[in-house]
Amino acid sequence: MRTAALAALVLATSLASSGCAWSLDDPAPLQAPGIDAAVPTPPACTLLADPARGLVGARGRVRTLRFPDDTLRLIADAVQSRDSAGEHSLGPVVITLTRAEAAGCLSPALPATLPTSSALDVSPLGAGAGQLLGVAVSAGRPIALVETFAIINRIGIAAATWDDGRGVFVAAPSYLFTGDRAGFGDALLVEDGFIHAYGCRNVGFLRDACYLARAPEAGLADATAYTFYRAGGSFGPDLGDAWPLFDGGSGLAVLHRGARYYALYVTPLGDAIQARSGLSPSGPWSAPVVVARCALPRAGGFCTGLAVHPELPAQPDHLWVSHAIASFEPLSPEDASSRMLEVALSGLP
Numbered sequence: 001m002r003t004a005a006l007a008a009l010v011l012a013t014s015l016a017s018s019g020c021a022w023s024l025d026d027p028a029p030l031q032a033p034g035i036d037a038a039v040p041t042p043p044a045c046t047l048l049a050d051p052a053r054g055l056v057g058a059r060g061r062v063r064t065l066r067f068p069d070d071t072l073r074l075i076a077d078a079v080q081s082r083d084s085a086g087e088h089s090l091g092p093v094v095i096t097l098t099r100a101e102a103a104g105c106l107s108p109a110l111p112a113t114l115p116t117s118s119a120l121d122v123s124p125l126g127a128g129a130g131q132l133l134g135v136a137v138s139a140g141r142p143i144a145l146v147e148t149f150a151i152i153n154r155i156g157i158a159a160a161t162w163d164d165g166r167g168v169f170v171a172a173p174s175y176l177f178t179g180d181r182a183g184f185g186d187a188l189l190v191e192d193g194f195i196h197a198y199g200c201r202n203v204g205f206l207r208d209a210c211y212l213a214r215a216p217e218a219g220l221a222d223a224t225a226y227t228f229y230r231a232g233g234s235f236g237p238d239l240g241d242a243w244p245l246f247d248g249g250s251g252l253a254v255l256h257r258g259a260r261y262y263a264l265y266v267t268p269l270g271d272a273i274q275a276r277s278g279l280s281p282s283g284p285w286s287a288p289v290v291v292a293r294c295a296l297p298r299a300g301g302f303c304t305g306l307a308v309h310p311e312l313p314a315q316p317d318h319l320w321v322s323h324a325i326a327s328f329e330p331l332s333p334e335d336a337s338s339r340m341l342e343v344a345l346s347g348l349p
Contacts, residue, residue, distance in 0.1 A: 017059035035314035044295030044341040057337025061305035134188030145185025154179030209244035
């Protein structure tokens with residue numbers, strides 16, 4: 001018993017020193033949790049697939065955001081196309097949808113002319129390439145958190161704001177978080193004058209813990225303005241005191257609907273969408289409920305990069321959700337394209 005307790009203490013100390021605390025209340029699973037075979041895959045479609053226009057589909061995370069001018073914009077990590085010269089991929093892209101009531105695959109609402117250049121400028125950070133994380137509207141302007149990479153290693157996470165004249169998100173010139181921290185900003189929620197940035201990090205075999213940082217809206221790009229959830233509804237300035245909200249998965253999505261908050265995610269290498277409901281941006285959160293199986297093109301694949309689309313009309317107690325597709329086996333461009341499906345939230349507490 002003393003040996004086991006000492007090992008647990010050493011593990012907790014090691015994780016805390018890396019930047020975030022880890023709860024010992026729930027032991028890490030030894031394998032990915034099984035999902036009841038009865039959990040259905042709702043009818044799904046391939047996002048932005050339009051063969052007549054040479055569009056193979058979107059790849060990665062696909063978000064929708066209503067801009068301050070009331071236009072509904074689609075924000076995709078990448079759009080794949082095909083022509084006589086071969087396969088092409090461009091991203092990230094921001095596309096103004098032609099019909100605000102668009103739903104489902106969104107392809108019928110695409111404009112005649114699509115973007116021809118990236119919608120993200122990370123040059124103020126001295127980086128050559130980056131990726132959008134969560135997007136939101138704050139103080140009347142579109143904002144995002146972005147991450148940059150060196151090969152496959154994350155360098156850091158920074159704030160970005162929309163430049164309407166250029167049609168791009170432009171990164172601030174300094175990082176908010178280094179790449180070894182939780183991926184804060186994977187999901188963004190703007191509430192009561194605060195920017196809530198959610199992110200997860202691996203804390204064990206096939207186990208991600210999710211954390212929350214927040215800052216006043218005016219402090220979006222100020223690293224010193226962020227405080228971190230540390231249990232009991234309190235926040236503090238020390239990242240080392242950060243406490244996980246719940247076990248979840250990277251590529252999560254968070255929204256506020258009615259009196260409840262919802263967090264949706266897929267556990268590492270998972271094939272099902274799980275959801276929790278909460279009473280505030282920091283919870284407390286319910287136990288997870290599996291709400292749908294991902295729309296995967298073949299056995300052995302898994303899903304990631306969730307996004308929710310509350311701007312799109314859905315059935316009562318339903319929500320449009322999109323997800324990216326990944327596999328350890330090669331996938332065709334069609335099979336690798338992101339999917340959109342309508343998920344029921346009625347089973348959540």
